[in-house]
Amino acid sequence: MAQVDVNKLKQAEAVSSLVKDSITKAIEQSAANTDLCSEALKQASNEIAQAQTLISQVQSQLQTQQQQQSLGDPEFQI
Numbered sequence: 784m785a786q787v788d789v790n791k792l793k794q795a796e797a798v799s800s801l802v803k804d805s806i807t808k809a810i811e812q813s814a815a816n817t818d819l820c821s822e823a824l825k826q827a828s829n830e831i832a833q834a835q836t837l838i839s840q841v842q843s844q845l846q847t848q849q850q851q852q853s854l855g856d857p858e859f860q861i
Contacts, residue, residue: 786848788841795837802830 805827812819 786844788844791837791841795834795841798830798834798837802827802834805830 805823809820809823809827812823
C-alpha cells in the first residue's frame, strides 16, 4: 500500500493558508498602496510555487510507490 508523506501535505496546507492571507492583503492594499499590493502578490506567488513543489513531491513519491507495487515486491514472489 502506498504511503503518503502527510508532513509535506500539512506543510502545503500551511503554505496555502499563507497564500490566502497574502491575497487578502493584496486586495485590501489594492486601492490604497499599489506597492504593498504588488509585494503581497509576489509573496503569494512564491508561496503558491512552494505549495506546488510540496504537492508535486508527494505525487511523485506516490507514483513511484505505485509503480513498485505494480511490479510486485520480489521479496514476496515465489
